[in-house]
Amino acid sequence: MSQKNRIAGGQIDRDTPLNFTFDGKSYEGHAGDTLASALLANGVRLMGRSFKYHRPRGPLTAGSEEPNALVQLRSGARQEPNTRATTTELFGGLTATSQNKLGSLSFDLLAVNDRFSNFLTAGFYYKTFMWPAAFWEKVYEPIIRRAAGLGSLSLEDDPDVYDKGFLHCDLLIIGAGPSGLMAALTAARSGADVILADEDFRMGGRLNSETYEIDAASGADWARKTVAELANMPNVRLLPRTTVIGAFDHGIYGAVERVSDHVATPASGKPRQILWRIYSQKTVLAAGAIERPIAFDNNDRPGIMTASALRSYANRFGVAVDKRTVIFTNNDDGHRSAADLHAKGVRVIVIDTRMDARKSPDYEVLVGAQVINTLGRLGLTFVTVRLADGSERTIECGALGMAGGWNPNVHLTCHQRGRPTWNNALAAFVPGALPVGMLVAGAANGDLSTAGALAGGAAAARKALGLRGRLPALPLAEDAPIKVTPFWYVEGASRAWLDQQNDVTVKDVKLSYQEGFKSVEHLKRYTTLGMATDQGKTSNVGGLAIMAELAGKDIPEVGTTIFRPPYTPVAIGAFGGRHRGQEFHPKRLTPSHGWAEEQGAVFVEVGNWMRAQWFPKPGETSWRESVDREVLATRGSVGVCDVTTLGKVDVQGQDAATFLNMIYCNGFAKLPVGKSRYGLMLREDGIAMDDGTAARLAEDHFVVTTTTANAVSVYRHMEFVRQCLAPDLDVQLISTTESWAQYAVAGPKARRVLEKIVDQDISNDAFPFMACANITVCGGLRARLFRISFSGELAFEIAVPTAYGDALIRRIMTAGEEFDITPYGTEALGVMRIEKGHATGNELNGTTTAANLGMGRMVSTKKDSIGAILSRRSGLNTADDLRAVGIKPINHDDTVPAGSHLMNTGAPVDAAHDQGYVTSACYSPNLGHHIALAFLKDGENRIGDTMRLVSPLTGVDVEVEICSAHFIDPEGERLRA
């Protein structure tokens, strides 16, 4: 295999060759290569296609700001679209394919778009595709959509895992170049807890790409030694391959560590990536600077890149992109690239826009010249240069480096909407208002020399940590200014690219201005400048400069766009962490979950709880069969249901009754000890919030139950009332939902079952309906017993400490054996409560009042309670208000499904004639037909009416009779038995 462009030097491991493939073709690179450097070493410059015109593209950069060299990395379920070849660490067996093409990369049929580019200018789509009207969705848009996007997802589930973690530090340093390393060293030597994060797999930043010396050693060696020193300090955590993606409030930073992206597949037990939330006292941003290109006609061909990228490939990776190279510069730094390349044996010609550019004995310098065009279908072959005297010269070359000046990497300084400010000397934006706790150092702060970066890093760390005393001597390093003369684009007849990925050219910016899109925000949105996967890191400032020129203003007057997180795109899986599949949310299991599993229960998600929905028996073929059996068995003899999930709040204190009087709309002050009462809670806006029971176990002790769904919010509300509205009531609350396992034992034989378990007398006289007590069971275990009934049967709810829940259910089952006790699930529970006309969440849906529920009279007028005042508003008390009613089908074979709407017979079926809706429905095995609960306008006066029940969505249209919501035992004889 030939690495024809590989040259001597660099920081690759030549002893470790790595094989990889690109578009099916095999190549060899080395450990320490990126995919881009390895491909360039093999003479491959063409790596991708642009978004709109499908122009052939190679890398523009050697870093994460790359807009062009995007590939699909890996294959199968691990395929990663839009992966930057310039940051992809090479590993053995790497496979990559090119993307966004029809045909092959070198012969992309969609490149036809490029021929029509004159029609596809900025915003052209807003002006066309409108005729005929129907064609947009049927013809035009499908064509556009087919061409949309860059790379492809595999559509297979991501097989890797992602972790999340939390880190804390005194000082977070972002970027491990000269300023970041110096800041880390300064901080670490002072004893501070330091985290140093860098996106690269090799710390050192630009030092790895440069030939500068620090303390008479190479910069890269100094970096290596410094990193080694830091690595040995216990107060330092080094995070290579870690991108700090965002600066969030109060010193919280997000960072993504690519733990396994540099290997073929993650090692067993290792995540692919970790999302770190870093809590820092202070932060030094030392993110360096990004060299910007210059716009000129056809400046997008493979082989054309930033000069510093050519320098990186040569110095760090040992790759000469081409032996004949041109540098196009407006500053002295371009000459540094030229000198470095020359030293590597590359023939260099420098085209310097400045008339006072310095000459070099080593390479030719064309002073006051500009590159005006390039040639080469799939890669650069020639550049045309206009010389100072106006004549043109054509130069054969395979690489062109653009040195347009450096933009401090201000990205993270903008995350809290700080705006960068313009620095005329640098012709660049520098950090403006910073997030609290952030300091900026080095090139990111506009200190573009190595000495400046080292000094800035040390100073920032000292300032951040409040270090005093004499400044230690800094390492010696170069301190040369780059002397930039702003130069943004070459006027030309063809197209000069600003945003290479989105194909935004100088012409597009000019057209946008011509059409009145003159603000930066309009420009960006109209042309899509800076909206590509690189977020305009190499293009935004150029676009601004052109707008400024058109407007006759200075760049800062035109404004700037600010950057938003993340710094570079982040895998959605990393933000998701382990929260997927069954682990999406935690599962809450009741103490007798295992017992229910043994019974073969089918479980259902109720919030985060898993509840038994029904208990199928052998031979039962449908859920209805099981549920009907459970209902009939309970009403016929006895059933047991796990109601542990209901919210439970212990309310204690001298003022407990006063407190309950406040939170319930009905009265509790006079509830005797040993009794329970149904309570309805209103929100302050007068709407029903939740219902349940409050049991008075002692003068100063109540147990409040809430619905399963509202357990958390009701407790929060109660604490609000206690702490914020009545801070000096003698009352304390604690949520005991998870402290007690609770079971409903219901049915005519319920007492007979519990008598065997409960140590006290629970006869009807001793323990009548609504009684409650602290009791013991099984000879001394403390328990609570409530004679409350949701099913409408003689029923008890018995609670024991959670640890005994499993034992209790087994004991109940044994005790009930002689009565054929039947475990029932949430479905049977639902059927029985509908038969009894009890409301649940379907009825307490956040819009219903006590009056709607038929409990209007419960809202006491004799006392203050939350929601009482606003419940009296006129709009909540109109004459034809919704009232809870029962529904029976006229034809007993019909269903009356929930979600159906009620209409008057003979009236049109439309919203204007809507009379109400069904909230809950079921088949009643006791009545032998379907029944439902509904809210009906003026419902209490329409009992006995025949109405039409419609569900056009599901094709239901049946006649129903309006009836009382109490289908079973309306007089309540059973539950008092």
Add this chain to the structure above:
Amino acid sequence: MIIDHPLLGPRDSAEFTYMGDARLIERPSPDAEDAAAAFYEYAYLRDNPAGLHRELWFHEAGDRSWLVVTRNTVTHEIAKVELATDVARAKGRST
């Protein structure tokens, strides 16, 4: 965000549940003649300032204290954190 809990020290705001304007502490008297109007304003109208805002946070995944946090709604900087019971007492909500 980080809320400096007066009892527990700095805690991540993700441990808290937000409710809104701390004026919700100042529940009107139900016995006043204009109680209906007062409750309407109490329940529904908000200053909603761009700047310092006193607001209620509940330490749901913590000690279940309601806190009054004074926070700038433009910058998210937190100026002050108090226990809501202290604020409520200061507002004369003691019985």
Add this chain to the structure above:
Amino acid sequence: MMRYSGLRVIKEALSGHKGWWPAWRNPEPAEAYDIVVVGGGGHGLATAHYLAKEFGQAKVAVIEKGWIGGGNVGRNTTIIRSNYLLDGNEPFYEMSLKLWEGLEQDLNYNAMVSQRGILNLIHSDNQRDAFIRRGNAMLLNGADADLLSIDDIKKRYPFLNTQDARFPIKAGLAQHRGGTVRHDAVAWGYARSADSRGVDIIQNCEVTGFRIENGACKGVETTRGFIGAGKVGCAVAGNSSRLMSLANIRLPIESHVLQAFVSEGLKPVLPGVITFGAGHFYCSQSDKGGLVFGGDIDGYNSYAQRGNLPVVEDVCEGAMAIFPMLGRARLLRMWGGIMDMSMDGSPIIDKTHIDGLYFNGGWCYGGFKATPASGYAFAHLLATDTPHETAKAYRFDRFETGRMIDEKGMGNQPNLH
């Protein structure tokens, strides 16, 4: 107005694009207008368009503190739909959807209205009951709705997690006429149309006060001087409280941040808009290929136009829960918009107690889809002093009288809507 068409694009392409004019003028403010609309966002610009086009109002200005379209119309997830439950809402949003359907022809501007459908996933029986009620309400109001089985859903989204879901998908409620629109183009299209009908669009002109004399609003004080007005209509959702406080009006509104996200461009995978019913995640794919997604608001009062990590994680957890194939897609950009979160989750389009001062706001995170109807109804109110038929429930006094329009049933706590 220069008519836009495919032919025109071709002609200009062949003649160097010299003929394109600015899409709208940049006029100096006049001394006075019949109607001043405060807020150059989608709603304000739509109001101006309909005032000029449908209500014959000639002397209208839209004043905007920054650049038009820079607020929520430029930072949303571009979804249109009319899948509402309550009669106070559904006819309004259905009118909006119908206006969207004719928008390109109405404006001669291609805002890329793309009716690829919206699908709400259903994960429990109770949720199914609620969605059936909603779907029926939609049908009874003349909108479209379709209950999809899990098999129907799998055909459209074969990569949905139906194997290993913590909250299994049971069904879905679809509105096939829902979809997405190129959001910026909405602002620009309305602006261009309004401008061509004589409306002055005045950018970089911030209102600093209302001139109120004898209980009547006579105009607005601005950073560019006083501008007289017969009527002033405010449509600055997100900043409603700030603006109306200048007239000493307190609103039933809190400002909250809603984050939204876009992925890198990907070849088409999602056929329409999909919402997760057991977590906070909804998603569609733009014509450029980016997945546009979001979830819940951050939950605290904020004017910062940016949010925090917990919500980012929450949204992506939702994404991974239903689409485990998205793990290797990359989130490209996140941003935050300021939402006018109202006390019942529904908007207000009404007169204030000050004569000549009108208000449009409280859109929560649903303002984008409402843009055409909001503009139409606000124009109707401004021009005729009577509420539009579909917006008559959006009154200020509904909170005082107890006639809330509370789709979610969360009550007077804005961050829960």
